[in-house]
Amino acid sequence: MSSIATIISLVALSMSGFHLYIAWQGPPDALTLRATHLAFALILVFLTSGGLNKEGQRPTVKIESFILIVLSIAACAYLVLYQDYIVSRMTYVDPLSPIDLTFGVITILLVLEGTRRAVGWSLPITAIGFLTYALTIGGVDFQRVIEQMYMGTEGILGIPLYVSATYVMLFILFGALVERTGTGALFMDFAMGLAGHSAGGPAKVSCITSGMFGTVSGSAVANVMTTGAFTIPLMKRLGYKPAFAGSVEAVASTGGQIMPPIMGATAFIMAEFLGVSYLTVAMYALLPAILYYVALFLSIHFEAKKNGMHGLDKSELPKISKVLKERGHLFLPLIIIIGTLILGFSAPFAALCGIMSTIPTALLRKTTREYINIKNILKALEEGAKNTVTVALACACAGIVIGVIFITGLGLEFTSLVLSAANNHLFIALVLTMFAGILLGMGMPTAPAYIMQTALLVPALVKLGVMVEAAHMFVFYFAILSAITPPVALAVYAANGISRASIWDSSITALRLGATGYIIPFMFVFGPSLLLIGTGMEIVQTSITAVIGVICLASGLSGYLFKVTSIWERISLLTAALVLIKPGLESDIIGAALITLTLIGQLRKEKISHQ
Numbered sequence: 001m002s003s004i005a006t007i008i009s010l011v012a013l014s015m016s017g018f019h020l021y022i023a024w025q026g027p028p029d030a031l032t033l034r035a036t037h038l039a040f041a042l043i044l045v046f047l048t049s050g051g052l053n054k055e056g057q058r059p060t061v062k063i064e065s066f067i068l069i070v071l072s073i074a075a076c077a078y079l080v081l082y083q084d085y086i087v088s089r090m091t092y093v094d095p096l097s098p099i100d101l102t103f104g105v106i107t108i109l110l111v112l113e114g115t116r117r118a119v120g121w122s123l124p125i126t127a128i129g130f131l132t133y134a135l136t137i138g139g140v141d142f143q144r145v146i147e148q149m150y151m152g153t154e155g156i157l158g159i160p161l162y163v164s165a166t167y168v169m170l171f172i173l174f175g176a177l178v179e180r181t182g183t184g185a186l187f188m189d190f191a192m193g194l195a196g197h198s199a200g201g202p203a204k205v206s207c208i209t210s211g212m213f214g215t216v217s218g219s220a221v222a223n224v225m226t227t228g229a230f231t232i233p234l235m236k237r238l239g240y241k242p243a244f245a246g247s248v249e250a251v252a253s254t255g256g257q258i259m260p261p262i263m264g265a266t267a268f269i270m271a272e273f274l275g276v277s278y279l280t281v282a283m284y285a286l287l288p289a290i291l292y293y294v295a296l297f298l299s300i301h302f303e304a305k306k307n308g309m310h311g312l313d314k315s316e317l318p319k320i321s322k323v324l325k326e327r328g329h330l331f332l333p334l335i336i337i338i339g340t341l342i343l344g345f346s347a348p349f350a351a352l353c354g355i356m357s358t359i360p361t362a363l364l365r366k367t368t369r370e371y372i373n374i375k376n377i378l379k380a381l382e383e384g385a386k387n388t389v390t391v392a393l394a395c396a397c398a399g400i401v402i403g404v405i406f407i408t409g410l411g412l413e414f415t416s417l418v419l420s421a422a423n424n425h426l427f428i429a430l431v432l433t434m435f436a437g438i439l440l441g442m443g444m445p446t447a448p449a450y451i452m453q454t455a456l457l458v459p460a461l462v463k464l465g466v467m468v469e470a471a472h473m474f475v476f477y478f479a480i481l482s483a484i485t486p487p488v489a490l491a492v493y494a495a496n497g498i499s500r501a502s503i504w505d506s507s508i509t510a511l512r513l514g515a516t517g518y519i520i521p522f523m524f525v526f527g528p529s530l531l532l533i534g535t536g537m538e539i540v541q542t543s544i545t546a547v548i549g550v551i552c553l554a555s556g557l558s559g560y561l562f563k564v565t566s567i568w569e570r571i572s573l574l575t576a577a578l579v580l581i582k583p584g585l586e587s588d589i590i591g592a593a594l595i596t597l598t599l600i601g602q603l604r605k606e607k608i609s610h611q
Contacts, residue, residue: 004061008047012385013378015040019169023352027166031083034157037165039076041392042114043069044385049117068110075107079150079157086151096143096151104150108400111156115397118390122444123397126452130404138408148403155403159272160395160451167268167278168391170351173384174262177355178333180380181362181371186327187212187227193320203240203248203300206231210252211259211293220483220491223253224498232498244303246499247484247509250491251296254483254514257446258476259289261338265391266450266479268347270472273454278347284473284531287543288520295516295550302558326367333357391447398448405455418460426464430474430522433457437475441482449479467528474521481517484510512557516550519577523549545588549580552595561598563605572598 018036027033046065078099079086096104108131112124134140149155153162191208198204209227228249235245257264260282267285271278333354340350359377362368405411422429436457441449453475461471483491486507496506523546524530529538530546555561556573565573576594579587 004047008044009378009382011040011043011047012382015044015385015388016173016381019165019173020352020355023170023348029083030153030162031086031157032080033165034153034161035076035079037169037392038111038157038161038396039072040385041389041396042072042076042110044389045114045118045393046072048386048389068113071106072110072114075103075110078103089151091147091152092144096147100151101143101146104146107150107156108146111393111396111400115393118393119445123394123448126440126444127397127400130401130410133410134404134408138404138410140407144407145404148407149400154406156396156399158399158402160269160398160402160447161392163269163272164265164388164392164395164447166348167351168265168395169384169388170348170355171262171265171268172388172391173381174333174337174351174354174358176380176384176387177358177377178330180376180383181330181358182327182368183330186323186330189318189323189327190320193318193323198301201238203231203235203238203245203304204297206235206249207252207293207297207300210249211256220250220254220257220480221494223256224249224491224494227253228495228498232495236499239307241505242499242501243505243509246495246501246506247492247513248296248300249498250484250489250495250506250510251514251517252293253495254480254491255289255292255296255517257480258285258292260286261334261341264446264480266446266476269395269447269451270476271347274469274472277341277344279341282341284469284533287530287532287546288473288477288524291520291546291550292517294547295554296513298551298554299513299558302555302560306558306560306564326365329361329364330368332361390445394445394448395451398451401448401452402455411455411459414456415460415463418457419463422460422464424464426466426525429460429464430525433461433475434478434518434521437478438482438485441479444482446476446479446483449482450476453479461525466525467533469531469533470525470528473531474525477517477521481514484514486511515557516553519553520546520550545580545591548595549577549591552580552591553577562602565598566601569598569601 018040022028022033046068047061049065112127115127116124131145134145135142150157153159187209191205191212192201194205194208206227209231210223228246232245232249235248236242240248257266263282263285267281268278271281274281336357337350337354340353341347345353359372362372418429418432422432433453437449437453440452454472457475458468458471461474462468466474483489484507486492486504489507489510492506492510493503496503499506520530527538527542527546528534529542532539534542552573555565556570556577559565559570561569561573572594576591576598579594580591
């Protein structure tokens with residue numbers, strides 16, 4: 001191992017060790033925690049983004065990256081060492097010293113450059129645009145902008161970075177550890193045994209595996225690259241077109257961020273913004289997530305039936321009983337996390353309990369004991385820290401945007417703009433918010449896309465009478481769905497790297513397979529009982545009509561129910577799906593009538609085929 005690789009490993013392990021220590025002992029003051037977390041993230045991104053040497057073997061770091069690392073340490077150390085001075089000064093009254101201004105400017109530039117290296121240009125350009133607005137149209141003094149961004153906890157060191165440092169880091173570490181103990185293989189074998197033999201088996205395996213794995217990974221692209229390497233070739237072998245195979249994996253992987261018990265990083269940020277527990281957010285997400293995967297699973301089933309595709313031979317598949325006997329105990333850390341949350345403990349403590357249980361759990365059986373060695377554990381801790389860098393820097397950069405919105409009052413102006421454009425009509429405002437959310441999320445991680453929407457779009461929806469929980473979930477969904485929405489559909493691009501399909505064909509297929517995801521947010525805005533908010537009767541009624549609606553949607557888009565559907569049957573099914581979006585007796589009656597007509601047509605075809 002080269003000296004640079006050794007340094008990278010030591011820094012990553014130190015970052016993981018620091019966060020595990022504070023999870024056990026309790027976090028230090030806000031400035032120390034957030035500044036230290038930011039320092040680790042900046043150091044790692046500048047160490048790991050230098051590429052390989054000319055022989056293409058050992059990592060290398062250019063001299064300018066070393067300079068940026070030194071500046072990162074100095075700027076973050078200043079916040080920690082001089083926090084008494086920073087906390088005691090009067091914000092916007094006491095002038096900034098030359099060293100305050102210098103480190104403030106340096107930190108902003110470091111965050112922009114670090115984010116560019118970690119996630120690309122889209123988020124830094126957005127942040128630069130907001131800073132430019134503040135200094136020009138917003139009329140904010142340069143000193144006040146620096147003060148807002150650097151000298152407190154309402155800019156770069158704001159709530160998003162706090163969530164990254166407390167919740168996200170630990171759950172990413174947990175994900176890295178469970179993957180290193182063979183849980184990924186458990187998910188794959190379990191799904192293969194469960195659905196591999198049915199019509200379109202490998203595609204259904206992709207749906208189940210990606211949903212399970214995505215709850216741990218929280219990243220659509222990482223999910224695609226992990227499970228897709230196995231499922232996409234298997235789907236192509238069965239006869240699925242490359243575009244369909246890649247799209248199934250992309251849509252299934254994207255949904256992992258909305259599937260409890262362990263969703264993506266954004267769910268923890270939402271819990272902080274709403275002032276509720278993470279378990280409450282998971283409760284809101286549960287039924288919509290089930291609907292999302294039911295629709296995808298049925299779309300796969302209908303597509304397989306329409307094209308006469310069969311599953312894999314049972315002799316090729318693992319037996320569920322054997323899988324559970326040999327690896328089923330690896331579900332225990334997930335159960336421990338859920339149980340800890342249900343008992344009322346905090347999400348960081350639940351993550352710590354999950355982390356502490358991974359090694360003893362893997363040691364329970366001989367089949368997984370081989371995974372437990374010092375090298376594997378250290379590698380998991382190193383990978384966990386590296387995987388956190390993207391989220392941490394995205395949250396820090398999003399903090400710049402939030403800081404500008406706060407000091408300029410841009411949020412109120414944007415709310416007025418949306419209300420004016422929608423002419424105070426809720427449905428139009430929802431459509432505008434949907435498009436804005438997808439645009440903000442394109443090429444950007446879910447967390448910063450959600451954070452910006454929360455500041456800019458949620459207030460307008462709440463003002464139009466949408467429940468605050470439904471408004472947050474609405475923008476959350478479209479921040480996620482940008483990963484499968486062209487032209488910048490990152491999850492589809494990742495899947496195409498494996499399937500070798502046409503980008504355009506894959507994007508259109510992904511839109512069709514993920515169509516339910518675009519409709520579900522409208523369903524829970526008009527019927528919050530879909531978020532398990534309301535009376536028991538309301539929740540049951542809304543759930544039943546929603547399930548029927550997504551079945552109709554999947555069938556109408558696929559062109560198959562029990563038999564291939566005619567044009568009028570497809571139109572009838574799609575119309576039924578749309579009218580069932582809005583809860584109410586009249587819409588339910590119309591939907592039921594359309595479904596009945598379609599069923600009569602399908603039964604008539606079935607009768608004719610048997611004559």
